[in-house]
Amino acid sequence: xxxxxxxxxxxxxxxxxxxxxxxxxxxxxxxxxxxxxxxxxxxxxxxxxxxxxxxxxxxxxxxxxxxxxxxxxxxxxxxxxxxxxxxxxxxxxxxxxxxxxxxxxxxxxxxxxxxxxxxxxxxxxxxxxxxxxxxxxxxxxxxxxxxxxxxxxxxxxxxxxxxxxxxxxxxxxxxxxxxxxxxxxxxxxxxxxxxxxxxxxxxxxxxxxxxxxxxxxxxxxxxxxxxxxxxxxxxxxxxxxxxxxxxxxxxxxxxxxxxxxxxxxxxxxxxxxxxxxxxxxxxxxxxxxxxxxxxxxxxxxxxxxxxxxxxxxxxxxxxxxxxxxxxxxxxxxxxxxxxxxxxxxxxxxxxxxxxxxxxxxxxxxxxxxxxxxxxxxxxxxxxxxx
Amino acid sequence: xxxxxxxxxxxxxxxxxxxxxxxxxxxxxxxxxxxxxxxxxxxxxxxxxxxxxxxxxxxxxxxxxxxxxxxxxxxxxxxxxxxxxxxxxxxxxxxxxxxxxxxxxxxxxxxxxxxxxxxxxxxxxxxxxxxxxxxxxxxxxxxxxxxxxxxxxxxxxxxxxxxxxxxxxxxxxxxxxxxxxxxxxxxxxxxxxxxxxxxxxxxxxxxxxxxxxxxxxxxxxxxxxxxxxxxxxxxxxxxxxxxxxxxxxxxxxxxxxxxxxxxxxxxxxxxxxxxxxxxxxxxxxxxxxxxxxxxxxxxxxx
Numbered sequence: 001x002x003x004x005x006x007x008x009x010x011x012x013x014x015x016x017x018x019x020x021x022x023x024x025x026x027x028x029x030x031x032x033x034x035x036x037x038x039x040x041x042x043x044x045x046x047x048x049x050x051x052x053x054x055x056x057x058x059x060x061x062x063x064x065x066x067x068x069x070x071x072x073x074x075x076x077x078x079x080x081x082x083x084x085x086x087x088x089x090x091x092x093x094x095x096x097x098x099x100x101x102x103x104x105x106x107x108x109x110x111x112x113x114x115x116x117x118x119x120x121x122x123x124x125x126x127x128x129x130x131x132x133x134x135x136x137x138x139x140x141x142x143x144x145x146x147x148x149x150x151x152x153x154x155x156x157x158x159x160x161x162x163x164x165x166x167x168x169x170x171x172x173x174x175x176x177x178x179x180x181x182x183x184x185x186x187x188x189x190x191x192x193x194x195x196x197x198x199x200x201x202x203x204x205x206x207x208x209x210x211x212x213x214x215x216x217x218x219x220x221x222x223x224x225x226x227x228x229x230x231x232x233x234x235x236x237x238x239x240x241x242x243x244x245x246x247x248x249x250x251x252x253x254x255x256x257x258x259x260x261x262x263x264x265x266x267x268x269x270x271x272x273x274x275x276x277x278x279x280x281x282x283x284x285x286x287x288x289x290x291x292x293x294x295x296x297x298x299x300x301x302x303x304x305x306x307x308x309x310x311x312x313x314x315x316x317x318x319x320x321x322x323x324x325x326x327x328x329x330x331x332x333x334x335x336x337x338x339x340x341x342x343x344x345x346x347x348x349x350x351x352x353x354x355x356x357x358x359x360x361x362x363x364x365x366x367x368x369x370x371x372x373x374x375x376x377x378x379x380x381x382x383x384x385x386x
Numbered sequence: 387x388x389x390x391x392x393x394x395x396x397x398x399x400x401x402x403x404x405x406x407x408x409x410x411x412x413x414x415x416x417x418x419x420x421x422x423x424x425x426x427x428x429x430x431x432x433x434x435x436x437x438x439x440x441x442x443x444x445x446x447x448x449x450x451x452x453x454x455x456x457x458x459x460x461x462x463x464x465x466x467x468x469x470x471x472x473x474x475x476x477x478x479x480x481x482x483x484x485x486x487x488x489x490x491x492x493x494x495x496x497x498x499x500x501x502x503x504x505x506x507x508x509x510x511x512x513x514x515x516x517x518x519x520x521x522x523x524x525x526x527x528x529x530x531x532x533x534x535x536x537x538x539x540x541x542x543x544x545x546x547x548x549x550x551x552x553x554x555x556x557x558x559x560x561x562x563x564x565x566x567x568x569x570x571x572x573x574x575x576x577x578x579x580x581x582x583x584x585x586x587x588x589x590x591x592x593x594x595x596x597x598x599x600x601x602x603x604x605x606x607x608x609x610x611x612x613x614x615x616x617x618x619x620x621x622x623x624x625x626x627x628x629x630x631x632x633x634x635x636x637x638x639x640x641x642x643x644x645x646x647x648x649x650x651x652x653x654x655x656x657x658x659x660x661x662x663x664x665x666x667x668x669x670x671x672x673x674x675x676x677x678x679x680x681x682x683x684x685x686x687x688x
Contacts, residue, residue, distance in 0.1 A: 045605050047507040177652040204652030208611050210602045213399040214646030214654065217392050234509040238602050241516050245529050246395070266603075268515050305508075 033076035034069070034324045034334065037096035037105030038316075039112070044083035045234060046109065052304040053108070053131065053313040054079055059295070060317040070324045075317060078102065086115035097123045104323065104339045106316045108148075108309075110134035110179045117144045125336035126323075126343065130316050131309045133255075134183050138363040143340055147319060147357060148312050149367045151184045152191075154277040155230070155255055157369040157385040159191035162226050162253065165383065172201035172224035172250075174215060174239060176231040184230040184255060200224050209235070212242050220248050229254045233305075237266040244270040251275065256308055264377055271374045275382060278370040280308035280354050282381060285370070288352050315351035322349055391525045396643045402532035404639030405539040408632045409594035410612060411619035412543070413587040415631035418620060420563045420583040427468055427490035428591060428616070430497030432609035435461040435592040436599050437501050440512055450513070458592045465584040468493060474577075494610060501606040509603030516601055535597045542593060543632060546586065555582050614658060621665040 038057055041050030057077060065074045078100050080092035089112035096102050097119060105120075107113055108131035117140035120127035127144045129137050133151040137144065162168050171192055175185035181204070189199045201222035203215035216239075219227060227250050229239055236258050243252070244267075253275040264271045283290045292314065296304050304310040326342040327334055349357045357365060371382040410432070417425040438460040442453035472493065476485055518531040550556035555578070561569040562579040570576050598604070598612075616631075619638055623630030642657050649656075 043502060044507055045509065045607070048509065051506075204650065206652060206655035208655060210598075211399070211403045211643070213403075214396055214643055215651040217395060218646065218651070221389070221392065234603055234605070237516060244517070245520050246527050247520075247522075265514060266511060266516050268517055270517055 033074050034321075035076045035078060035100060035102045036317075036320045037093070037100065037102040037107075038077050038079045039082050039089060039092040039096065039105060039107040039116070040079070041084040041109065042079070042081040044085065046084035046232075048233060049131075049306045049309055050082075050084065050108075052306065052310050055300075056304065056310040056314040057106070057316055060314045064317060064321050070321050071328050073324075073328075075321060075324075077317065082107070082109070082112050084109040084112060086111045089116050090119065092116075093119050093127075097125045103334045103336045104128060104320055106130050106313075106320070108132050108313075110137065110183075113137055113144070114140060114179070117141055120144055120336075123336065124340075126339040128316065128319070130312050132180075134179050135187065136183070140363075143336060145343060145359060145363050147316070147359070147365060149279050149365055149369075151180070151187050151255070153366065154279055154369045155184050155187045156191040158228075158253055158255070158275070158277050158371065159188045159197075160195050161371065161383060161385060162228075163192055163195040163197040166226070166251075168197065168226040168251075170198050170200045170222075170224045171226040171228055172203070172219040172222055173199060173228050173230065174203050174205065174212070174219065175229070176207055176235060177204045178207050180232075181230045185228075188228050188230065205231075205235070205239075210238060212239050213246065216243055216246050216248065219243075220246060224250060226250060227252050229258075231257070233257050233260055233262070237263050240267055240270055240274070257306070259308060259372060259379065260305055261303060261379075262305070264374055264379075268377075272376075274374040276372050276379070278308045278372060279367050280311040280370070281368075282370060282372075284381070285384075286353065286355060292353060311353035314353045315357075318351050319349055319357070322346065393644075393647075394526050396646065397640060398526055398528065398532070400640040400643030401636065402529075402535050403643070404636045405535035406594040406597040407612075407615050407619070407639055408539055408635045409542065409590045409597075410616040411623070411631040411635040412546070412628050413590040413594070414613075414616040415620045415623065415628040416590075417583055417587050419628060420559050421469075421473070421580050422566075423473060423486050423490065424617075425490050425587075426487065426613060427493035427497075428587070429609040429613045430494035431461055431465055431468075431588065432591050432595050432612070433501050433604075433606050434464055434497055435588070436512070436595040436604050436609070437505055437606070439592070439596060439599065440505070440510060440604075443512065444510070444514070454592065454596050457596070458589055461588040461592045462585050465588045466581060469580055469584050473580075494613075498606045498610060505606070507605050509605050511601075511603050512596065512599035516603075518600075531597075531601055538593060538597065542590065543629070546590075547629070549586070555579070559583060614662065618658060618662050618665060621669065622661065 038054060040054050041047050042054060061075050061077045069075055078096060080095060082089040082092050093105060093116040096105050104126040106128045107116060108129060110132040113129045113132045114136060117127060120143040121141040124143060129146040131148050133148065135150045135152050137146050137150055162171060173185045173188055175181040189202065192199060201219045201224060203218055205212055205215055229236055229252060231239060236254055240252055251273045256277050256279060258276040259278050281289060293303060323339050323342040326346055327338055332338045343359055347359050351357055359365060369385040372379045373382040414425060414428055417423060435457050439453045439457035442448045442456055443450050472489060476489060518529045520527050520529045550560060558574045559579045559582060561574055562576050566576050619635040620631045623634035642654050645654055645657055
C-alpha cells in the first residue's frame with residue numbers, strides 16, 4: 001500500500017524538477033547574449049575622443065540589435081574606463097577576460113594596446129585595436145590585430161605627399177615625447193628623407209609642456225619649408241599658436257588627431273592651411289557618412305570629436321557581429337581562439353562607415369589616406385592617397 | 387656661438403611665462419608662512435577658480451572681467467570655507483602636520499574629480515581663441531599677452547608688499563607668521579590673519595589661472611601638475627619668504643627656458659625634478675640665503 005502511494009509522488013516530483021531545469025535552461029538561452037568588451041578612456045585628458053567613440057559603438061550595437069542581432073542573439077557590449085592609462089587599461093582588460101569572460105575586446109590608445117597585449121595572448125582572447133597607430137601594434141602577438149591603419153600608413157603618405165606634390169624640400173618635426181609622438185615622428189622623418197627631402201630640425205617636447213619657445217626658435221633658425229607636428233589634441237593648438245606668434249608662417253601638417261573643429265576654433269586665422277590626415281572616408285566617399293554626421297547633430301547638437309575615429313568605432317561592433325556570425329554558422333563555441341580563427345579565415349569585411357577592411361597576415365591593414373586642409377575656417381578635402 | 391636674438395627671445399618669453407608661476411608660488415608661500423600649512427589644496431582651488439571663470443564667461447556668456455571678478459569671490463569663499471571648517475577643526479584637535487598635509491591633498495583630489503564630473507575632461511581655454519596680437523621690438527616678439535601678464539603680476543606683487551608693510555592687517559599677518567601664540571597674547575586675532583591670508587591667496591591664484599587659461603588649455607588635473615613648480619620655488623626661495631619664492635619662480639622659469647642651449651628640448655621638464663631632488667636632499671628647510679652668505683663670507687684675518 002505504501003509503495004503504491006510513493007511511486008506517483010516521486011514521479012510527480014521528478015517531473016516538476018525536470019520541468020524547472022528545462023525552463024531555466026530555456027530562459028537562460030533566451031537571455032543569452034553575445035558579449036564583447038570595449039576598454040576606452042571615459043575620463044581623463046583623452047575622454048574628449050574616448051567618450052564619443054564609445055557612443056558610436058553603442059549606436060552600432062543598438063542598430064545591430066534592432067535588426068535582430070546575430071542570428072537572433074543580441075550583442076552585449078561591456079564598457080570599461082581606461083583613462084588612456086596603461087595600468088588602468090590592464091585592470092579593465094583583466095576584468096573583461098577573467099570576470100566577464102569575453103572572447104574578444106576592442107581597445108585603443110597605443111600605450112594601452114601595448115600594455116594589455118600580454119593578457120590577450122596569455123588568456124587567448126582576441127584584442128582588436130581600433131584607433132591606435134603605433135607601428136609596434138603589428139608585432140604584439142598572435143591575438144592582437146588592428147583594424148585601424150598604423151602610423152606608417154597616414155604619416156608616411158603625408159610625408160611623401162609633402163615632398164612630391166607640395167614640393168617642400170625641407171621640413172621640421174616637432175613631436176610630443178610619448179609613444180605616438182616618438183614613433184610617428186620617426187616615420188615621417190624616414191619617409192620624407194627616403195622621398196628625397198631633408199629634415200632640418202627634429203624637436204621633442206614634454207607631455208606636460210605649455211611653453212614651446214626654445215624648441216620653436218630652434219625650428220625657426222633651421223628655416224624649414226614645412227613643419228610637421230606629431231602631438232595630441234591638447235597641445236597642437238598651443239604649439240601652432242606660439243609658432244605663429246614667434247613669426248613662423250610655414251605651412252603646418254599633423255596627423256588625424258588634428259582633424260578637430262576645436263583646433264580651428266582656438267587658432268582662428270592661424271589654422272589656415274593646416275593639413276591633417278583622415279583614415280576614414282568623408283561625406284563624398286561613403287554614402288553612410290552624411291547620415292552618421294546628421295545623427296550626431298540631431299542627438300548631440302554637434303559633430304563628433306575625431307570623426308574618423310568614431311567611424312572606426314562604429315564599425316567595431318559590426319566586425320564583432322561578423323565574427324560571431326561565422327562562429328554560429330560553423331557551430332563553434334565563442335572562445336578567443338575561435339574568434340581569431342574567424343578573423344583570419346574571413347579576412348575581408350565590408351563595414352558600414354569605413355568600407356572594405358582586409359586583415360593582413362602581418363596583422364596590418366591598408367586603407368586610403370584622405371588629406372584635408374583648413375580653408376576659410378573649414379576642413380576641406382585636399383587629396384586622397386591610395 | 388649663441389644667437390643674441392634667440393637668447394633675448396627666450397629670456398623674454400621665460401619671464402612672461404613665469405608670471406602665473408610667480409603668483410602660484412607666492413600664494414603657496416604666503417599660506418605656508420602665515421598659516422604654517424603646506425597647502426596642497428591650492429591645486430584644487432586653482433582648478434575651481436578656472437572652471438568658475440570658464441562657466442561664467444564661456445558657458446553663461448558673462449563679460450570676461452566680470453567672470454574673473456566673480457571667480458575671485460567664489461575662490462575666496464571656497465578658501466575661507468576650507469580654513470574655517472577644515473583646517474580650524476584640525477587645529478582645535480591639535481592634529482599633527484601629517485593630517486593637515488593629507489587633508490589638503492584630499493581636498494585637491496576631490497575638487498579635481500568633482501570638476502571632471504561636472505565639466506568633463508576636454509581641454510578648454512578661458513577664451514575661444516588663444517592667439518594674441520604681437521609686437522616686434524628690436525627683433526624680439528612681444529605679445530600683448532606677455533605685456534598684460536607682466537604688468538598684472540608686477541602690480542599684484544607691489545600691492546602685496548604695500549599691504550604687508552603698511553597696513554595693520556599686513557603687519558598682524560607678519561606677527562602671526564612669526565609667533566602666533568605671542569601675537570594672540572598681544573590681542574591680535576589669529577583667525578582674522580588666517581582669513582586675510584586665504585583671501586590674498588585666492589586673489590593671486592585666480593589671477594594666475596586667468597593668465598594661464600587665456601594662453602593654454604586646462605583640464606581638471608592641470609593645476610595638480612603645476613603645483614610642483616610652486617613647491618620647488620617655495621623651497622628654493624627660503625621657505626616662507628614670499629618674495630624669495632617669487633624670485634625663485636622667475637629663476638626656475640628662465641633656467642628651464644635657457645636649458646634648451648645645453649640639453650634636448652624633451653628634457654626641459656626634467657630640470658624641475660633635478661631642482662626638487664637637490665633641494666629636498668640638501669636644503670630640506672629651504673635655501674637660507676642669509677646662512678649661505680655667512681658660510682661663504684671669508685673671515686677677516688687679524
